[in-house]
Amino acid sequence: MSLLTVGTVAFDSIETPYGKAEKVIGGACTYISWAASYYTDDIRLTSIVGHDFPAEEIKTLEARGVNMEGLKIVKDGLTFFWAGRYHENMNQRDTLTTDLNVLDDFDPELPDSYKDSKYIMLGNLTPDIQIRVMEQLTDPQFVALDTMNFWMDIAMDRLKEAISKVDLLTINDEEARQLSGEYSLVNAAQKIFEMGPKYLVIKKGEHGALLMSKDEMFFAPALPLALVKDPTGAGDTFAGGLMGHIAQTGDTSFDNLKRAVIHGSAMASFCVEEFSLDKLKTLDKDQIAERIKRFTQMMSVDL
C-alpha cells in the first residue's frame, strides 16, 4: 500500500575513522525511501533539492518505484548540505557544516496524487513542515514521526503539537528523556503516550531498539558487525525498513510492528556497512531474508 516519505534529500560530507566521503548523497528522505523500496513499490517522496542535485539519483529512485512528483527542484537554489565527523566510538559526531540552502523555504505542497497516502513516514524536519504535511492528508491510516533533540530545544510546543497527531514516534533514548522529563524509559514512554502516540520506538543505535505500547514491550537487538564504516542515515534507514514493512503488509497490529522493527534493524545493519547509500543500493531479497534470519537466531531462546 502507499507510503508517503517526507524529509531531507541532501549532500553529505562524512568523516569516520574508516574513511571520508565528500559530497555524497544523503538526507533522511533518501535513506527512508531507499530502504522502503525493498518492501513496497508505491512510495511517494516529498522533499526539495537545488539545481545541483544529480538527475541520475532521481532516475534511480524512480526506477525503484519511488514516485518523485513530490520532489521540488529549485532551479536557482542549492541542495541542503551537511558535513560531519564521527568520533572513534561512532556514537558521537560533530557537525562541521549545515547549509540549509533550499530547505530554508521548504513548504511541502503535496501533489494531488499523494493526498490519499495511507502510510506516512515523516522524517526529521521542522515540526511545522511535519504538521503541514499531515494537514493535507485525506485518509492517513498510520503516521510515524521521527525527530531530534534540536527541535525539542527550539520548538518544543510545535513539536508536541506534531507528536499529538501521530501513531508512532521514533526517537533515541536521550531524546525520549528530554521530551518526557523522565529518566526511566518506562516512565518516559508513559508520558509520551499521554502526548498522543500509541506506539513509541526508542532507537538505541548499536544497542538496538525498543518498541513500546501502553501495555506491551518488544526489544530488537542491533546486529553486532565486524565493521561499521559510516553510521549516517542508520536511523532513517531503520524507519524506512519499518514503515516499508508496514505499508507492504497493511497490518498495524503490535505483532506486526515487532516484525517491522526487525526489518528496520536489518536494513539499518546494511546501511552502516558502507558510506552513504553504497550498500543500501545493492541489496536483494535474498540478502535481506538472510539477515532477518540472523536476527531471528540472535533472539531465539526456548525457555
Add this chain to the structure above:
Amino acid sequence: MSLLTVGTVAFDSIETPYGKAEKVIGGACTYISWAASYYTDDIRLTSIVGHDFPAEEIKTLEARGVNMEGLKIVKDGLTFFWAGRYHENMNQRDTLTTDLNVLDDFDPELPDSYKDSKYIMLGNLTPDIQIRVMEQLTDPQFVALDTMNFWMDIAMDRLKEAISKVDLLTINDEEARQLSGEYSLVNAAQKIFEMGPKYLVIKKGEHGALLMSKDEMFFAPALPLALVKDPTGAGDTFAGGLMGHIAQTGDTSFDNLKRAVIHGSAMASFCVEEFSLDKLKTLDKDQIAERIKRFTQMMSVDL
C-alpha cells in the same frame, strides 16, 4: 550440581540519585551466591571477611543452602569496604573509598569438600587468586570468570593466563575492547576466543547482554524498569543467575547458555530495584518465573 562461588564479601556504602545506603552488605561473591541460591542448593562460597562481618548474614546464606566452610573469618581484621557514588545516569560511578582490609592477604585455600566442584564462578578478584582457585580443582566441568578493566591496567599478563584456563569470560563492552584491542565486539570476541575461552558474555548493563561462541551469537535485552535504585552488584547477580542455572541443569550447550543468560538478566533486574541485597533476599520461584516470562514476551517475534 555443585557450584563453587569465589569473590569478595564486603561492606558497601552507596549513594545514588535515589538515596543512600551506609555500610550495607555487598561483595561479588555475596551477590553471586544469593542469586545462584534460587537455582541450586549445593553452593560452595569462598571468600574472606573480618571480625566485623555480621554472623547473621552468614547464617542467612547457610539457611539457603550455601556452604560457608570456605569463608575465612579473620579475627583481628576488618571486612573489605567499598564506597561509591553513582552519577545521575547510573551508568557511571565514582569510587570514594576502597579499603582492602583482610582482602589484602587473601590466599584462598579450598576446603577438601570443595575441590571436586563441577561448576565454578570466579567473581572479580586479582587474577592470582582466580588462578590459585583453579589450581586446586580436581574435576571442573565449566569455569566462568568475571574481571574488570583494573586488572587489565595493572596485571594484563596474569589476567590472560587466568582467562586461558576458563570456559566462559564475562566482561563489559569497554573491557572487551581493552582486552582485545579491537573496537568491534565481533572482532573483539574472536580475539578473546583465541585466548582460550569458548564462550564470551559481554555485559552491557541497561542495554542487555551478548552471548557469543565462535559460531553463534545470542542477545538478551535488559528489562526496562520504572526505577533503578542501585546498580551495585547487578553484574555479579547476573553471573550468579547464569551459573546457578547452569549448575542446576548440568547442561553447557549453547542453547542452555542462552537460557542461563536470560536467568542472569532476570536476577539482575531484581537486584537493581532496591539497595544492596534487599530485593534479592526476598524472591520466590513464582516471582522469578513471572519475570522470565516478561523477558520471553519482550523477545518473542514470529517472523
